[in-house]
Amino acid sequence: MGDVEGAMQTPDGAWRVEVVRRGRTRWYRIVHGEDVLDWLSIAAVERILDEAGVPRHLLVEADPAA
Structure with missing residues (x-):
C-alpha cells in the first residue's frame, strides 16, 4: 500500500x-x-480541500504513523 512519509x-x-x-x-x-x-496529485488535494471549504492554511503537521 505504501509508507506514509x-x-x-x-x-x-x-x-x-x-x-x-x-x-x-x-x-x-x-x-x-x-x-x-x-493516488492524488497535490493539485487534486488542493481542489478537493477547496471545494469542501477546508482552509489549507490551517493544516498542521501530524504524526505520520497515526
Missing part, C-alpha cells in the same frame, strides 16, 4: 492529508472520516 491535518483531525511513497513513486491521500481518496 508525512501528514498534515485540520486542528480538529477531521481532514488528514498524507504523503505516501512506494518505491520511487510518491502520491497524496486524503482521509476524511471513513472516506479515503488515494
Whole structure:
C-alpha cells in the first residue's frame, strides 16, 4: 500500500492529508472520516480541500504513523 512519509491535518483531525511513497513513486491521500481518496496529485488535494471549504492554511503537521 505504501509508507506514509508525512501528514498534515485540520486542528480538529477531521481532514488528514498524507504523503505516501512506494518505491520511487510518491502520491497524496486524503482521509476524511471513513472516506479515503488515494493516488492524488497535490493539485487534486488542493481542489478537493477547496471545494469542501477546508482552509489549507490551517493544516498542521501530524504524526505520520497515526
